[in-house]
Structure formats: structure tokens, C-alpha cells
Amino acid sequence: MSPHILALDVAGAPHRWLNVREAAHYYATDMIAWAAGQHEFVLHGGTQRISGEQSLIRASSIIAIKGRDFMVRHFDRVPTLTKDMLLARDRYTCAYCAQRFRAEQLDLEHIVPKSRGGADTWTNLVAACKACNSRKANRTPEQAGMKLHYVPYVPNRYEAFILRNRKILADQMEFLLLGVPRNSRLHGNE
Ligand SMILES: [Zn+2]
Secondary structure: OOOOEEEEEOOOOEEEEEOHHHHHHHHHOOOEEEEOOOOEEEEEEEEOOOOOOEEEEEEEOEEEEOOHHHOOOOOOOOOOOOHHHHHHHOOOEOOOOOOEOOHHHEEEEEOOOHHHOOOOOOOOEEEEEHHHHHHHOOOOHHHHOOOOOOOOOOOOHHHHHHHHOOOOOHHHHHHHHOOOOOOOHHHOOO
8 A cells, every 4th residue: 555645624634645646636636725745756647748748746745625625624523433443543452451462353342332332432442352352241341340451532533544544654644643632642652
């Protein structure tokens, strides 16, 4: 997977990750309001009719795109939860035994079990290893006598952008981290 380009709206709110092709389209249609990245991608544009040469587009790793269609409307909306993002939030660490694992060795564990009305939400799900998950079974942590080693939380928009992309460039990470609350574990150096 090649790195993606971080697209912002004109006000600087993260809008989406673009692949290089999509970014080339916005450059070609003069939709770039400003650029803030430190990396440059060289993209191949269309072929010029007269010279027959293919045009080159230099795209920044962070771009802001013009227009109403690109305005971020629901800035505070809770990010859609995926297993990959939740495991990344929890730094691939089991909430109960505090050991680190590979992604495929971890499950999503309901703190309040589904059978007791526990929801599929950022604050009711944690990463858990198979052993801890089956030991806790269909019980709450109190009933199972198992303590949570960290508190699950809802990532904000900036953090969700980090969790969604496993190949973030340094300048993109730096930009997004500015919007991540201090108490996020992404600021930790484990
Ligand atoms: Zn465990």
C-alpha cells in the first residue's frame, strides 16, 4: 500500500485520506486551496495534445481542497468503529493482562457483555487476548474479578484519522497529533 495524501477542508479540518490518483484529480481541476505537507509526490497527469508529453503534477502530502462539497460538516460525529481502529487505539495491548499481541491474536471484548445489554461502542469495547477473553466469558469485569488496565474512550476526529491509516508520513502524523487530546494514549511513547 502506498502512502496516502491527507485532504483537509479549507478551514483545515481533516476530510479524508486520498490515494494518489484522487489527489491528481483535484490538482488537475484546480481544486487545491493550499498545501501544508513536507513530502512531495510526483504524479502523472494527462497527455498534452500538442506536445504529446505527459504532464507531471507535484502533490503535497497534506492538501486543503476548495469548495462547499469538501466542507467537513459533522466535525464531532463519533468515528465509525472498526476492529483495526480499536486495536490500534488500544495499542495491541490486552486490557486485562496488559501484554502486547499481534492483531490476529486479539479479540474485541465487550466490557459489559452483549447478553447484558452491552453495546458495540468505543467505550464498551477493548482489545483482549484469547485467554483473557475466554476467562472473563459472559461476565462483567467485577463479576470476573478482572481489572481493566486502561480506560476505553471515543477517539476524536484527528485521532480517528491516525487510527485508520497504518502508513502515516511523519508530517501528517505531526499535523494530526496537534488535534488529539492530551489524555490520548497516542501521545504516549510505549
Ligand atoms: Zn490478556
